[in-house]
Amino acid sequence: MRTMVVFERGTIRQRRFLVFIRAQLPLLVGTTFVIGSALVVVPEVRDDVFLLVGGLVIVASCVIGLLVPWHKITAPGLVVLAIADVIGVAFVRESLFRYVPSVEILAIFPVLWLAYGFSQWVVVAAVAGTIFIAAFPYLVAWTVPQSGLEWLNLLTLPVLVIGIAILANLAAEELRTRRARLIHAFEVQQEALEEAQDSEAIARSILDTVQAGVAFVAIDGEYIANERALETAVAIGLGASESRYSGARMYTTDRVTPISPEEQPIPRGLAGETVEQHFAWVGEAHRQSAIITSTSPVRRDTGELLGTVIVMYDVTDLAEAIEIREQFLRTVSHELRTPLTAAVGYLDLLDEDPDLPPRLASRLDTVRRGMERLTTRIAELMAASDDGVELQRVRVEIGQLVEDSAGSLGPAARGRVMRFGTDGTGLVADVDPRRLSQAIGELLTNAIKFGADDMPVIVRLSGDADSIELQITDTGPGMSRAELTRAFDSFYRAPAARAQAIQGFGLGLHIVRNIFRAHGGNVELRSEVGVGTTVICRLPRPVA
Known part of the structure; x- marks a missing residue:
């Protein structure tokens, strides 16, 4: 049986107070007012057994509603409590109806509870309860209505209460549907939040694990970055107050010439440009690091710019190894070319010697060809070690x-x-x-x-x-x-x-x-x- 949230089982113990406050307390207050007023104004009812029994039944029902742990009771148990209220109202009405006709309004409280708090089939019980309250005087007298007016009095209360009960039940059903939707939406949002938190934790772990500086700078200036990115930013000379994300300690391949702010990769990337493999030396002269920077804009599917991803690799060891290799090549090429030039010069002198025996001439040709191959190889080494190619166009x-x-x-x-x-x-x-x-x-x-x-x-x-x-x-x-x-x-x-x-x-x-x-x-x-x-x-x- 489906019930409203106030009646659901399996929740905290404080639900018993909600049952009392939302269901029993209004009936208790109304019954206390009617009976107390009647005892003062209508002395004839002070000894009426029906009034006493009805009041006691309602009070007992309220006490049970306050004390019983409803979070452990199934929904049919709550229906029994509402039926007890109906019986109490019937006894009170039988005693006071001839003096206070409006006393039958007390029937609204248990009926609304049944109609609002439970599923549709319980509405039938609510209607039956109303009929019982209206017919109780005839049941006590063991008779039936004798005139049309008596039938009208008998049926008016059940008919009106049926309409109220149906409206209350439809409203409750709509609220149950909306509540179910809200719960489902909340669960979906909760799952999405947990997934987002998991994704954030994974992304943070990745950022802290990769051997590169990684940062995301949003268009509003907010950023997230791992430790390596922050260390590189400090080496470049960026500060927390820097808005252009350029620094004074970024240099070209010669380690001396500063790179102007507009040419630095991070400002270019934040301007929307995609920067690929930008090489620079960063840091103070005595402890420079070689950094390769790439940037890429991040956009929504609609094309709206969200920010820029910046990736910075520290390639200092590789760059210094390349520098050592290039220096080695230049040194070796120079040291080999000098004696080779002298050797080729002496070969030319031997070629010009008229007294050179013919059998040595062919051997000198072999030596010359070897010298030419060696000269070619040295030229290749020198070309490979050149920082640039000078052209005469x-x-x-x-x-x-x-x-x-x-x-x-x-x-x-x-x-x-x-x-x-x-x-x-x-x-x-x-x-x-x-x-x-x-x-x-x-x-x-x-x-x-x-x-x-x-x-x-x-x-x-x-x-x-x-x-x-x-x-x-x-x-x-x-x-x-x-x-x-x-x-x-x-x-x-x-x-x-x-x-x-x-x-x-x-x-x-x-x-x-x-x-x-x-x-x-x-x-x-x-x-x-x-x-x-x-x-x-x-x-x-x-x-x-």
């Missing part, structure tokens, strides 16, 4: 540059290169011919070294209004996805190159990319294992 025909680069190859290699579009005119660019020839020659050499011996190397040159595109394709073992991701790394050599003992330091593609980027272009690799590799190089057209 002139406007040249790229097709002719490709032809010259192919022509500088040996006869056998030159015969394998098939060129398309290199003989046309109009494909001009402002480039450093020496540097670009070096890059193109490196790509052709790689294609010949790694391609199948019996297959050609295809060179295609084309252009549009904005750029010139050079494609060099070989038919060979190709590269896997993992190899492609590392192909431009300095000193990286693919497993196939190591297995075939192909000479080189693994610097060729790294140098090629640096040269094309210095020209404002780019280099792209496309490869399929077992099919071959295509290198796509692009250069910008000169501005007219």
Whole structure:
């Protein structure tokens, strides 16, 4: 049986007081007023047994309602209490109706309780109780109404109370429905709150666990950040009062030149820009850290900006290792080039010696070729250690540059290169011919070294209004996805190159990319294992 919240079982013990206050107390107050007034005004009823019994029944019902632990009693037990109230009201009405006709209003209290507090079938009990109260005088006299007026008096109270009971029950049902909805909504919100709290705890644990500084800055300036992000902010020089999130201790790769506030990654990110892999040195001179910063805006599905996520990686160990490596390369290259230059000079003097025996001349050629290979390797090491590529630009025909680069190859290699579009005119660019020839020659050499011996190397040159595109394709073992991701790394050599003992330091593609980027272009690799590799190089057209 469904009941209203005041009557539900299984709750706290204080529910018994709610039963008394909300259900019994109004009846007790009303009955006390009616009986007390009647005893004063109508002396004839002072010895009436019906009045005494009715009053005692109602008082007993109220006492039981106050003392019994209703949180342990089922709903039918409460119905018994209401039935007792009906019986008490019937006795009081029988005693006082001829003097105080309005006494029958007391029937409203138990009827409303039954109609409002219980499910619809109990309304039938409420109606039956009203009929019992109205018919009680006839039951006592063991007779029936003798006239139409008596029938009208008998039926008026039940009919009116039926309407009130139905309305009260419908209102109670609506309240029960709304309460159920509110409880369900509360449970859903509670679950959502618990999920949100769990998500927050997980996110906080992730933020504190990852080896990076992570922060979210909302558009209103509020932020959340882990300890590493806060430590980095302090190193940069950000303070709690900083509104632009820029600092005075962020430097370029030389560790000395400050980065202006508008160029720093955090202000750029907060302005809505997506910043990827911004490298900078931060902190005071004697304890700088290398930080890579990336930012990304966070938006709702509607596109509304919520804030910016900032991720900062400390790569100090890696950056310092790279610096040591670059310094080592520069030192080794310089130390090797100096004696090598002297050795090549003495070889030139020997070549010019007219008394040089012929049998030594061929051996000197072998030495010279070895010196040339060593010179090439040292040049690669020096190029790899250069911080930048210096260019001496002139406007040249790229097709002719490709032809010259192919022509500088040996006869056998030159015969394998098939060129398309290199003989046309109009494909001009402002480039450093020496540097670009070096890059193109490196790509052709790689294609010949790694391609199948019996297959050609295809060179295609084309252009549009904005750029010139050079494609060099070989038919060979190709590269896997993992190899492609590392192909431009300095000193990286693919497993196939190591297995075939192909000479080189693994610097060729790294140098090629640096040269094309210095020209404002780019280099792209496309490869399929077992099919071959295509290198796509692009250069910008000169501005007219």
